[in-house]
Amino acid sequence: FLSNGTKVLCQSSPPQAGFFPANEGVMLLPGSFKNKVAFITGGGTGLGKGMTTVLSTLGAECVIASRKLDVLQKTAEEISNQTGNKVHAVQCDVRDPASVTACVDELINVAGLPDVVINNAAGNFISPSENLSANAWRTITDIVLNGTAFVTLEVGKRLIKAEKGAAFLAITTIYAESGSGFVVPSAAAKAGVEALCKSLAAEWGRYGMRFNIIQPGPIKTKGAFSRLDPTGMFEKSMIGRIPTGRLGTPGEIANLAAYLCSDYATWVSGAIIRMDGGEYVSMAGEFNDLKKVTKEQWAMLETMIRKTKGS
Amino acid sequence: FLSNGTKVLCQSSPPQAGFFPANEGVMLLPGSFKNKVAFITGGGTGLGKGMTTVLSTLGAECVIASRKLDVLQKTAEEISNQTGNKVHAVQCDVRDPASVTACVDELINVAGLPDVVINNAAGNFISPSENLSANAWRTITDIVLNGTAFVTLEVGKRLIKAEKGAAFLAITTIYAESGSGFVVPSAAAKAGVEALCKSLAAEWGRYGMRFNIIQPGPIKTKGAFSRLDPTGMFEKSMIGRIPTGRLGTPGEIANLAAYLCSDYATWVSGAIIRMDGGEYVSMAGEFNDLKKVTKEQWAMLETMIRKTKGS
Amino acid sequence: FLSNGTKVLCQSSPPQAGFFPANEGVMLLPGSFKNKVAFITGGGTGLGKGMTTVLSTLGAECVIASRKLDVLQKTAEEISNQTGNKVHAVQCDVRDPASVTACVDELINVAGLPDVVINNAAGNFISPSENLSANAWRTITDIVLNGTAFVTLEVGKRLIKAEKGAAFLAITTIYAESGSGFVVPSAAAKAGVEALCKSLAAEWGRYGMRFNIIQPGPIKTKGAFSRLDPTGMFEKSMIGRIPTGRLGTPGEIANLAAYLCSDYATWVSGAIIRMDGGEYVSMAGEFNDLKKVTKEQWAMLETMIRKTKGS
Amino acid sequence: FLSNGTKVLCQSSPPQAGFFPANEGVMLLPGSFKNKVAFITGGGTGLGKGMTTVLSTLGAECVIASRKLDVLQKTAEEISNQTGNKVHAVQCDVRDPASVTACVDELINVAGLPDVVINNAAGNFISPSENLSANAWRTITDIVLNGTAFVTLEVGKRLIKAEKGAAFLAITTIYAESGSGFVVPSAAAKAGVEALCKSLAAEWGRYGMRFNIIQPGPIKTKGAFSRLDPTGMFEKSMIGRIPTGRLGTPGEIANLAAYLCSDYATWVSGAIIRMDGGEYVSMAGEFNDLKKVTKEQWAMLETMIRKTKGS
Ligand SMILES: NC(=O)c1ccc[n+]([C@@H]2O[C@H](COP(=O)([O-])OP(=O)(O)OC[C@H]3O[C@@H](n4cnc5c(N)ncnc54)[C@H](OP(=O)(O)O)[C@@H]3O)[C@@H](O)[C@H]2O)c1
Ligand SMILES: NC(=O)c1ccc[n+]([C@@H]2O[C@H](COP(=O)([O-])OP(=O)(O)OC[C@H]3O[C@@H](n4cnc5c(N)ncnc54)[C@H](OP(=O)(O)O)[C@@H]3O)[C@@H](O)[C@H]2O)c1
Ligand SMILES: NC(=O)c1ccc[n+]([C@@H]2O[C@H](COP(=O)([O-])OP(=O)(O)OC[C@H]3O[C@@H](n4cnc5c(N)ncnc54)[C@H](OP(=O)(O)O)[C@@H]3O)[C@@H](O)[C@H]2O)c1
Ligand SMILES: NC(=O)c1ccc[n+]([C@@H]2O[C@H](COP(=O)([O-])OP(=O)(O)OC[C@H]3O[C@@H](n4cnc5c(N)ncnc54)[C@H](OP(=O)(O)O)[C@@H]3O)[C@@H](O)[C@H]2O)c1
Numbered sequence A, B, C, D: 001f002l003s004n005g006t007k008v009l010c011q012s013s014p015p016q017a018g019f020f021p022a023n024e025g026v027m028l029l030p031g032s033f034k035n036k037v038a039f040i041t042g043g044g045t046g047l048g049k050g051m052t053t054v055l056s057t058l059g060a061e062c063v064i065a066s067r068k069l070d071v072l073q074k075t076a077e078e079i080s081n082q083t084g085n086k087v088h089a090v091q092c093d094v095r096d097p098a099s100v101t102a103c104v105d106e107l108i109n110v111a112g113l114p115d116v117v118i119n120n121a122a123g124n125f126i127s128p129s130e131n132l133s134a135n136a137w138r139t140i141t142d143i144v145l146n147g148t149a150f151v152t153l154e155v156g157k158r159l160i161k162a163e164k165g166a167a168f169l170a171i172t173t174i175y176a177e178s179g180s181g182f183v184v185p186s187a188a189a190k191a192g193v194e195a196l197c198k199s200l201a202a203e204w205g206r207y208g209m210r211f212n213i214i215q216p217g218p219i220k221t222k223g224a225f226s227r228l229d230p231t232g233m234f235e236k237s238m239i240g241r242i243p244t245g246r247l248g249t250p251g252e253i254a255n256l257a258a259y260l261c262s263d264y265a266t267w268v269s270g271a272i273i274r275m276d277g278g279e280y281v282s283m284a285g286e287f288n289d290l291k292k293v294t295k296e297q298w299a300m301l302e303t304m305i306r307k308t309k310g311s
Helices: A002-012 A015-019 A046-057 A069-083 A097-111 A134-162 A184-207 A222-228 A235-241 A250-261 A279-284 A288-292 A295-307 B002-012 B015-019 B046-057 B069-083 B097-111 B134-162 B184-207 B222-228 B235-241 B250-261 B279-284 B288-292 B295-307 C002-012 C015-019 C046-057 C069-083 C097-111 C134-162 C184-207 C222-228 C235-241 C250-261 C279-284 C288-292 C295-307 D002-012 D015-019 D046-057 D069-083 D097-111 D134-162 D184-207 D222-228 D235-241 D250-261 D279-284 D288-292 D295-307
Strands: A037-041 A061-066 A087-091 A116-119 A166-171 A209-216 A271-275 B037-041 B061-066 B087-091 B116-119 B166-171 B209-216 B271-275 C037-041 C061-066 C087-091 C116-119 C166-171 C209-216 C271-275 D037-041 D061-066 D087-091 D116-119 D166-171 D209-216 D272-275
Touching: A015 D184, A037 A046, A037 A134, A046 A061, A046 A069, A046 A116, A046 A222, A046 A250, A061 A069, A061 A097, A069 A087, A087 A097, A097 A134, A097 B134, A116 A134, A116 A250, A134 A166, A134 A184, A134 B097, A134 B134, A134 B184, A166 A184, A166 A250, A184 A209, A184 B134, A184 B184, A184 D015, A184 D279, A184 D288, A209 A250, A235 A279, A250 A271, A250 D250, A279 C279, A279 D184, A288 D184, B015 C184, B037 B046, B037 B097, B037 B134, B046 B061, B046 B069, B046 B116, B046 B222, B046 B250, B061 B069, B061 B097, B069 B087, B087 B097, B097 B134, B116 B134, B116 B250, B134 B166, B134 B184, B166 B184, B166 B250, B184 B209, B184 C015, B184 C279, B184 C288, B209 B250, B235 B279, B250 B271, B279 C184, B279 D279, B288 C184, C037 C046, C037 C097, C037 C134, C046 C061, C046 C069, C046 C116, C046 C222, C046 C250, C061 C069, C061 C097, C069 C087, C087 C097, C097 C134, C097 D134, C116 C134, C116 C250, C134 C166, C134 C184, C134 D097, C134 D134, C134 D184, C166 C184, C166 C250, C184 C209, C184 D134, C184 D184, C209 C250, C235 C279, C250 C271, D037 D046, D037 D134, D046 D061, D046 D069, D046 D116, D046 D222, D046 D250, D061 D069, D061 D097, D069 D087, D087 D097, D097 D134, D116 D134, D116 D250, D134 D166, D134 D184, D166 D184, D166 D250, D184 D209, D209 D250, D235 D279, D250 D272
Parallel strands: A037 A061, A037 A116, A061 A087, A116 A166, A166 A209, A209 A271, B037 B061, B037 B116, B061 B087, B116 B166, B166 B209, B209 B271, C037 C061, C037 C116, C061 C087, C116 C166, C166 C209, C209 C271, D037 D061, D037 D116, D061 D087, D116 D166, D166 D209, D209 D272
Antiparallel strands: A271 D272, B271 C271
8 A cells, every 4th residue: 555655656746855855764773762661552553653663673662552452463563573672562442541541551561651652543534524423523532632631641640659750742733733624623632632742741840751742744644544535636736735745754753753752852841843844834824835936937027026116 | 709809909910000901891883793693602601791791782682501591591681681682591511412402403593593603611620630530631621622612513504504604703711822731621622622713714714604712811700710719829920920910801801802703803714812911921931030130130230241252 | 906906806706705794994982092192104005004094083193104205195194184183204214223213203202102003114025035135135124123123112212211101013924923935034024023022012011011913914905915916816816715705904904903002902912913814724724625625525535434444 | 161050950950850861972873964064053152063063973074154263163173073074164254145155155165065054153142122222133133033044045045056955954942932021132033033944944845955943942051141141040940940850951952953954854844843841831831830839738729629619
C-alpha cells in the first residue's frame, strides 16, 4: 500500500521536493533510551508504530496499547525481532476508564512505571457537520480528548505517588489551531488535547513531568488516509500547497518524537511543534496564492503598481 | 451579593481603575433585535442572564435553557417585566442529546427558529489535577464541549433544513488559549469549543451562519467565583495583575455579545474576542513583573545597563 | 471606482452573501464621543476616512494626519460639513520622528490631548520577496512599525505627563498572525505592531491607557486594492473563500473601531479582533476545500469510509 | 561569570529541577553536517557561539559574523581548535545593507553558498517605554527585524540565482507571541522576525528553502542578562515560575538548532519551537498561581466548593 502511495507521490511532486528528501534513519545516538520504559497508545499502526520502532531501536522497553490485540501483537513481535528489545502488547480502549486502569496496571507489571508516555491513539473521519449524530460526535471526543485525559491522569497519579518524573508527548494535528470544517469533532478534541498538555506542563512540572505536542501535517498512513481521503482525490492538491512539495513520513515524526522525549529536551515543556512541510503557513497566508503568478505577469503587475498614485 | 463584591473590589482597586469605569448601559440602538429570536443556554444566571437582559431590552424574544427550571422561570419573569418582551424558560441538560432535541423542539414551538444562539452554559471548579476522577473530568467536558456541540448541531441542522441563517456566539475563557493548571478539564473543553466554532465558521458560512467567541476574564458571578475562588483569597492578586485595575461586569460582556450577534457584525465570523481588562497579556509577558521597579531603581538599572560592554 | 467594484462584487458573490448584508449605519448612540478628541493617522482616505466619519458623527473632534495635506483637507471639510463637528488636518510623515513631534504639538494645540488614537497609516504592495531591495523593505517597516511606534510613544509620553488616559487602536491585517508570502515586509511590520500594542496594554494600563487591534480582511479601498490586486484578478477567488461571501466595508470597520474606543469597551485591552468575513479560518483549516464535494460525492465517500476496517 | 551564576542557580532551584538535568552533549551523529556550510550572525558570543560549536563539531564549515571582529576571531579560533573544522570570522553590522552585502560576498568567497543560515544577532535592554527615544526604538528594530531581513534577502537572492536550497533558522523569544512591557522594541521586532520567517516558509519553499524559529526562555548569557537583569534580582522569581525549575543552557538550544537545520528536519518549515522549561504556559495560565495552595488548604477549598449550590 505505502509503496504504491509513494510512487504516486513521486510522480505528482513539484520540483522542489528534491531539495527536501526524507531522512528516516534513526537520528539519536544508539542507546539513548536504554533502561527507559515507553508507553505508546495506538502503537500498533501508523505513526505510533513508527515511534515505537525508533524508541525500541534506541534501547527503550516499549508497551503499546490499543483495541486490536492481534494487530498490537504482530507489531510488537515485528519490532522486537528487528531491535532486539522487548515490546509488550496490551489491549486497551482509551475511552473506558476501567480499561485504562487495567492497562496501566499491566504496563507497570510488565515493564515498570514509564519514562515516556505518548498519547497517539485517535479516531477521525471526514463528514459534513450536518450529517453528524450526537453519537458520532461523542465517539471522536471520547477517544481523542477523554481517552488522552484518562491515560494521562491514570499514569500521572501513579508517577506522582512514586515521585518519578516522565516525558509526555501528544500527537495532535495542524488544524487543532485553526479548526477545520468537515473534521470538526477531531478539530475540537485535538484542540482540547493541546490545552490539556499546556495546562499540565505548567501544573505538573513540580512533579518532574513535562508535556509536549507534535502537530503533524499529512502523512500517508492507512488509518488516516482511508478515512480522510478515501478516493485519493485530495492528495494532489495537498501536495501542491505544501512548500516542501511532499507528504511527511512516519520516520520523520518518530525522530522528532524521540528527541522531545529524550534527555536532550528536558528544557522543552508546554511546546507545540508543527511538522507539516510548511502546509499550515502556506494555507493560512492570504497572498500565498500569488505563487501562481508568472514572471511575465509580475513584470506587468509591478508596472501597474508603480503607476498607482495616492490612496 | 454583587453589591457586596463590588464594595470589596473598590477598596482594593489600584488607582488606574478610575480611568476605566464600567459603562453597563445598553449600547446598541433600541429595537436592534426587534423580530429576532435569541436562544441562550445558561441564561438564568450570571453572564447568561446579563446577555438575555440586554437582548430582551433591544427587542429580542428570548429563550433561556438550563437544568434548573425554577431559576430560569424567575429570571424569565424578571427580565420580561423589565423589558416588556417575551422571555421563555425551557429545561435542558445540554449533556443529554435527547434533552437538547426536546429543548430545541420547544424553542421552535414557542418562538420559532432562532436568529441568535449563545452557548454560555458551563461547569467548572478548581482542583489539583491529580485529584480528578475520570467522572469529574467527563462531567466538565460533557457540559462544556459536548453540550455546546449538541446544541450547535441540533439547531444548525434545523436552520440548514429551513434555509435560515443565524449568528452563533460561544463564551469561553482567556485560558482556553494558554491552558491553565488547576482548571484543566475546563481549559481543554473550552479550547475544544473554540475549535468547534472556528471550524463551523468556515464550513457553515455557506448556509448563512456565523460563529464567534468571547473570552471573558474574571467577572464576579456567583457561579464562577464560588467554585474558582471560594475564600476570596485570589481576588486581590487577580485585580493586581489586571492592567485596567478591576474585574469585569456582566453588562460589559452583554454589550459586546449583542454587538457580535447584531447586523453590525455580519462580517465578523471565526473571531475570538478577549475581554479581560488586559489580564492575559499582562500575565503572559515575561518582563511585566518589572512594573514593581520604582523610578529610583530604574535610574540605577539604566546606569548599570549603559555601562555594560560587549556580550 | 468603488461603485464599479461593487457591481463586480455583486455579480460574482456566492449565494450566502444575502444572509450577511453590510449594515453601515452608525451603531453607537448619538453623542457617544461628545467632548472627546480623536487622532487618526491616515485619516484622509479609505478605512481611516471611514473611522473619522463615524467618530465625528458621534460627536468627537477629530484630527487626521498623513503626508498629503490637500487630501486631508478635502476629507476634513467633507466630514465636518456632514457631521457639524470640527475635523482638523495636520501634515505628518510618521516615519520621521521630528514630523511626528510637530504633528502631536499641533494636535494638542488645536484640539487638546486625545482620548482616542488610531494608528491606521500604512504602506504595502505585492512583490516576490526576491525582488525586494533593502530600501523597499525599510520603507514599509518604517511606515508601519516605526511610524506606529513613534506616534504611540510621542502621544503616550504626553498623556503620562498630563496623567490622562486614552484608548489606542491599531489597524493591522489577518496575515499578521500567519505571515504571508508576497507581502512580507507588511506581514513583519504588522506583526510588530501587534506585539507593540499587546506589550503596552500590559505596561501602560497603570497610566490609564488601553490598546487594541483590528485585523481587517479584504476591503475594497483604492489604496489597498490598487497595490494588492491591481488587475482585479484575485478578487473573485478571495470572495470565493470568504464564508460570508463578500468583501467588507469601511463602515463595518468604523463601527467596530468606535466600539473599541468607546466607554463601553473600557475593559477591553490587549485584544485582537479579526473582522474578515471568516476568510482566515476558512483558508487555514486543512479540510475546508471539501466544500467542493457534492452531495452525491459525499454519499459515495461515506460508503467508502464505512467499509474501512482497521488502521 | 557563568560559573558564578550557575552556583547561585543551583542554590535557589526548586526541588523538581533534579528531574530535568541539562544534557549538553552533542546530540546528532558525528558528521551530520559534513560538507555543509553554516552562516551564523552573532556567532561570536552566547547562544550563537553555542550553536556554532555544535555545528562545527558535527562537521560544518562555519562563518560567524557580527560587529566586533576581535571577539569573532577569538571564538573562531577557539572552536576551530576544539573541533578541527574551519570557522571563519567576518565583520558585519546587520543594520547596514552594504555591510551585509560585503559580508555575504566574503562568506561565499571563503566557504561557498551556505546550507544553513542562523539569524541570531540581536540587541535588547529593559526600559520603561516612556523613557524610550525614537532612536532607541529604531536601534533595536534595525538590528533585530531589518537586520534579519537584510541577511535573509541577501542570502536568499543568491541561493535562488544558484538554484540551491538551504535551512534558515531565527532565534526569537517567548514574548514575541504575547508581547511584553519593558522590552517593547524587542517584542515588536522579534514578532516581526517570526512573521518574516513564516511568510518565506510559504513563499520560498519552491526554491528549496525552509524557515524555522526557536523561541528561547531565559538562558544565562552575559549579553542577555547584563541588559535584562543587571542586578540579578529577577533571576530567582524567573526560576520560581519555570515548571522545570531551572534556566536553560546554550548547549540545549544548540542541539535543537542543529536538529532543525539537519536533514532529519527537511519536513519542518514555518514552525516555531518554544524552548523555555515551560515558563510561557506557566505565566500565561490564569490559575497557575494556585500552586501556592497547600494540601491542607486544598482540602478546605474542596469542602467549600462541594457545598456550593446553584449559580
Ligand atoms: N497520518 C496523518 O496524516 C496524521 C496527521 C495529523 C495527525 N495524525 C495523528 O497521528 C496519530 C496516529 O494516526 P495514524 O495516521 O498513525 O493513524 P492510525 O494508524 O489509524 O492510528 C490510530 C491508532 O489509534 C488506535 N485507537 C483508535 N481508537 C482507539 C481506542 N478507542 N483505544 C485505544 N486505541 C485506539 C488505533 O488502534 P486500534 O484500532 O487497535 O484501537 C490505531 O493504532 C493520531 O493521533 C492522528 O490523529 C495523523
Ligand atoms: N464569571 C467569570 O469570571 C467567567 C470567566 C470566564 C468565562 N466564563 C464563562 O461564562 C459563562 C457563564 O458563567 P457564569 O460566570 O455566568 O456562571 P454561572 O452563573 O454558573 O453560569 C453557568 C450556567 O450554566 C448552566 N449549566 C450548567 N450546567 C448545565 C447543563 N448541564 N445543562 C444546561 N445548563 C447548564 C447553569 O444553569 P443550571 O445550573 O440551571 O443548569 C448556569 O446558568 C460560562 O461559560 C463560563 O465558563 C465566566
Ligand atoms: N483595505 C484593506 O483591504 C485592508 C486590509 C487589511 C488591513 N488594512 C489596513 O487598513 C489601514 C488603512 O488602509 P486603507 O485600505 O484605507 O488604504 P489607504 O487608503 O491607502 O490608507 C493608508 C493611509 O496611510 C497614509 N500614509 C501612508 N504613508 C504614510 C506616512 N509615511 N505618514 C503618514 N501617513 C501615511 C496614507 O495617506 P498619505 O498618502 O497622505 O500619507 C493613507 O491615508 C492600513 O493600516 C492597512 O494596512 C486594509
Ligand atoms: N539569553 C537569553 O536568555 C535569550 C532569551 C531569548 C532570546 N534570546 C536571543 O538569543 C540570541 C542570542 O542572544 P545571547 O543571549 O547569546 O546574547 P549575546 O551574546 O549578546 O548575542 C547577541 C549577538 O548579536 C551580535 N550583534 C548585536 N548587534 C549586532 C549588529 N548590529 N550586527 C551584527 N551582530 C550584532 C552581537 O555581537 P557584536 O556585539 O559583536 O555585534 C552578539 O554576538 C538573540 O537573538 C537573543 O534575542 C536570548
